[in-house]
Every structure is written in C-alpha cells, then in structure tokens.
Amino acid sequence: MDHDHDHMHMSPPPANSTGMPPMQHMEMMMHMTFYWGKEAEILFSGWPGARSGMYALALIVVFVMGIIVEWLSHCRLIKPGSTHVAAGLGQTLLHAIRIGLAYMVMLALMSFNGGVFLVAVAGHAVGFLVFGSRLFRGSEMVSLEKTTDLPLMSR
Numbered sequence: 001m002d003h004d005h006d007h008m009h010m011s012p013p014p015a016n017s018t019g020m021p022p023m024q025h026m027e028m029m030m031h032m033t034f035y036w037g038k039e040a041e042i043l044f045s046g047w048p049g050a051r052s053g054m055y056a057l058a059l060i061v062v063f064v065m066g067i068i069v070e071w072l073s074h075c076r077l078i079k080p081g082s083t084h085v086a087a088g089l090g091q092t093l094l095h096a097i098r099i100g101l102a103y104m105v106m107l108a109l110m111s112f113n114g115g116v117f118l119v120a121v122a123g124h125a126v127g128f129l130v131f132g133s134r135l136f137r138g139s140e141m142v143s144l145e146k147t148t149d150l151p152l153m154s155r
Contacts, residue, residue, distance in 0.1 A: 031111070031112040031113075032112065033112060034112050034113075034114050034117065035112060035113065035114065036113075036114045036115070037113070038050065038051075038052055038055035038115075040055065040058070040111050040113040040115075040116070041111060042058045042062070042108050042111045042113065042116060043058075043104065043107060043108055043111075055115075058108075058116070059115055059116065059119045060119075062105060062108045062116055062119050062120050062123065063119040063120070063122060063123040063126075064123065065101050065104055065105050065108075065120075065123065066105055066119070066120050066121075066122070066123020066124040066126075066127055067123045067124075067126055067127035067130075068101055068127070069098055069101050069102050069105065069123075069124065069127065070123075070124055070126075070127025070128045070130075070131050070132060071127055071130075071131050072094055072097060072098040072101070072150065073098060073131070073132065073148065073150060074128075074131040074132045074148050075094075075131070075148065075149060075150075076148065076149055077090070077094065077149055078090045078091065078094075078149045090149070091149055091150060094149055094150055095150055098150065105120050105123075105124075108120065
C-alpha cells in the first residue's frame with residue numbers, strides 16, 4: 001500500500017475565464033458591506049470606474065432619480081375630464097416609470113457605496129420636500145387622492 005498522503009500538496013483553486021481563482025474574482029466584483037470611495041460599479045458594468053468625474057456623475061444621476069420618483073409620486077399630470085381609459089392608461093404608464101426608477105435607485109444602492117446611499121436618501125428627501133410636503137403647498141391639507149395621479153408607494 002502506497003501512502004503518499006504525507007506528501008500531498010494543496011493546489012490553488014482552478015482559475016476561471018479571468019485567470020483569477022473564483023473567490024478573489026468575487027471579492028473584486030461586489031462589496032457585501034458599506035464602503036466609502038469612488039471606485040465603484042453602479043448600475044452598469046465598469047461605470048463609473050475609478051474616475052472621480054464619472055463617480056460624481058453617477059451620484060448626480062442617483063440623486064436626480066430619487067427626486068423624480070418623489071415627483072411622480074406627487075404629480076398631477078392627468079387632466080381632469082380625461083376618459084377613464086385614458087386616465088387609467090396614463091396612471092399605468094406613470095406607475096411603471098415610477099417603479100422602474102425606484103428599482104434603479106435600489107439597484108444602485110446594492111453597490112453598497114456609502115456615497116450612493118447618502119445621495120439616494122437626499123434625493124428622496126429633497127423630492128419629498130419640494131413635491132410632497134406642505135412647505136410649497138401652504139397650510140391647507142387636501143386629500144392626497146385629489147392631489148396626486150398615483151397612490152403613494154407605501155400603500
């Protein structure tokens with residue numbers, strides 16, 4: 001009986017298509033905890049990369065998407081007197097756009113980048129301040145059903 005067990009050597013894990021062992025490749029691709037820094041991938045592969053200007057642009061895009069989600073949640077775009085079919089189709093389109101943008105913000109947050117988190121929250125806060133709070137509507141509080149085309153997302 002040959003006992004080569006004493007002379008076994010551990011070989012590194014097989015390389016994948018990138019030439020890296022699988023675990024090292026995974027660590028570089030996705031953070032699983034919050035981190036700070038401009039080197040991130042937000043929404044698209046390779047974007048914004050390690051460039052400061054592109055990172056700033058990515059933060060602006062996430063901020064604006066948060067504002068637009070709040071605007072869509074509180075806007076009044078469907079004209080009074082529209083037919084039920086036109087109003088229903090308009091509401092459905094607005095809802096699809098709002099949910100699509102909200103999911104894009106959520107996917108951006110899944111980058112676990114601290115800056116992205118802060119600008120997403122700030123975008124929603126500014127959007128709510130401008131479009132949903134009483135600050136610009138005065139002190140009268142009208143029923144939300146009459147002031148928005150879409151129901152609130154929390155319902």
